[in-house]
Every structure is written in structure tokens, then in C-alpha cells.
Amino acid sequence: MANGLDDVVAADTVLSDVDGAGGHLTIRGHSLTELAAHWRYGQVVRLLFDGFFDELPGDAELEKAIGDARVEVFERLQPMLTELAPLHIYSAMRAGIALLPDGDGLADALRLTAAPAVLTPALLRLSRGKKPIAPDASADHAADMLKMLGGTASPALAKALDTYLVTVCDHGLNASTFATRVVASTQAGLTSAILAGLGALKGPLHGGAPGPVIEMLDAIEASGDAAAWLRDEIARGERIMGFGHRIYRVRDPRADVLKAVVRRLGARSQTSSGKAGSRLAFAETVEQAALDVLRIAKPQRSIQTNVEFYTALLLEAAGFPEEAFSNVFAAGRVAGWIAHAREQQVTGRMIRPQSRYVGPVPDLVA
């Protein structure tokens, strides 16, 4: 058995396939590039949920139901938000989600889909001493997230955020999805399963990487020498954030989708931070330097750019602070987690692997 379960197949799924050698991501029969170019997040939620819930409505009705769920989550949790706001934004979101009912039905799934998108802007505003902005049930999911944040919800920015949510909606049996399926396999409710996914996503080796990408870009800019900074980092045994993947041996296809989104934003003047354009040019230089340094430092491993590198630039341009990047990742991935949890509940068996005992044995008493 490989340490880290590399190459172990732990589930059959109809949801997504990660082709690590070819650099392709398929989600329910559609390529990532097709979904990112033509689908809205609400439509992708329907694609993922299809077959796993009774009475799943059509696209337009489901998007409306997600809007209603945003309002319901806001009204349910608003009384508790002031208590949660002093926590780290990720912990506060997780604590808020833990208060939701723990059933397996469509209403539970919709509340959970809505929750990260509602809680993140509300908690951010409270932590800045501002009043939360209530969701608008009739708005598009991504556009409403930006409106609740109080930032510029230009159509271009809303489209960029929507494409991000689509891009990260599901990705095979990654650590957080596996954690979600383990909990769902015990027939615990969806909220319990999603909390497991949230726990796993938080780590810097998984969904916690994009915040440190911004810190890295700032530190490299201050140092004035990207290659030297990166070489020092690796010499100290540190990992370069936004690079490397367990499955991809070529460039993560999500990186290119998100880079194109950031490029489009940078070409427009109405981005909230105005940073996308200048950040992108610098980030491209750093990316090339990192690929060169990693190729020399780790010749035995093909370490390429992963999704988190351009996620950081996109979410920064959308007006989210670094500490909330993983929350926004969760807002996209939650639909994939829910679909996997349901697939596991419906088609799977309780996940209960074995461990090999390598500790001391008790003295045998005669």
C-alpha cells in the first residue's frame, strides 16, 4: 500500500474524472473547458445533483431555489453571526454551516449549496464592523455573492466569479471529497458530510493554498529576484504554493481556464481592485521562474502549475481578502461534495479500510 493511497481506487463515480497524464477534467460527460465557457454555476449544480434527489426541478427553477435557499440560510443564521464573526473567517463559516439541519433531501442540499456563498460575505462585513447585506433571491448566485460583499458587482466580475465556481465544482476523489464520502458512507446527514469536506479543504496542501500564493507573490516582489527567492524556499524544505499535484503530471487544466479569466478581467478597467492586469504580468514571470527552479530542484517529479495559482489572482481581483479564499473555494466545491455524498449514500457501502499495526506488542503474561 502506498503511503497516501496513491493509485488506490476507492469509489466508482459518474461525477468526474481527472486525467492526470493528459491534463483533462471531465464532469458528467462534459469537458471543463466546455462547462467553464458556456455553463452557469446553477446549471452545473443541477448537472451534479441529477439522479441523486427526487423532484429535482429544471435549470431555471433550481437556480431560483438556490436563491431562495440563500435567503433562508441568511435568515436562519443571521442571529448567530455576530458571535461567529470574531473567529477566523473559515472557522466561522464552518461553525455556521454546522448549525444547519442534517438531512439528506433536496432542501438540505440547497441550504448547504447556498451557505458558503451567504456566510462568507456576511462574516467578512461583520468582521469589518459593517452590517451584512441580505441576499437577493432573484440574482445569479455569483453576482449575489459580490453584491452581499458590497463590492462592484459588474457583469464582468460576476461572470469571472461564476466561472471560478464552475471550474472548482468537482475534481475526482480529492482529499476533501474522500472525507465527505467517508462520512456519508455511515449514512450520516449531508451537513455532517460537508463538514468533513470543509475540514479537509482547509489545509494548505489542498484548498488553503491560494492565500499563501498572494503572500508569496508579495514576498517575491519585495525581494526583487524571483529565482533566488524560490531557490531559497526550496533549499529550506518549503513548498512553492500553487505548484504540484498528486494526480496531474502536466499542467492542471483549471489553471489555464482561470488564467484566461484573469486576463479578461485585467483587460477591463472596472475590476474592483484594479489589480488583475499588473498582478497577472508579474505572476506570469513568477510562474515561469518557479517552473524552471522546480524542474532543476526536483528532476524526479513533474511539478506544474495547479489551480490555486490563478485562483489567488482571480479572487483578489474579485475583492475577496486572502483569508477568505478557501471559503470561496468551498462555495464552488460544495456542490461536488453534496453529489458525492449522495452517490456514496445511494450506491456505496460503509467505508472502513484496515490499518496495519506496527506498534509494540503487549508482553504475554504466562
Ligand code: COA
Ligand atoms: N514545491 C516544492 N516541492 C514540491 C512541491 C511544491 N509545490 N510539490 C511537490 N514537491 C516535491 C516534494 O517536496 C517531494 O520532493 P522530494 O521527493 O524531494 O521529497 C516531491 O515533490 C513529491 O512530493 P509529494 O508530497 O509526495 O507529492 P504529492 O503528490 O503529495 O503533492 C501536493 C501534491 C499538492 C500536496 C504538493 O504538490 C504541494 O504541497 N503543493 C503545494 C501546495 C499547493 O499548491 N496545494 C494545492 C493543490 S491543488
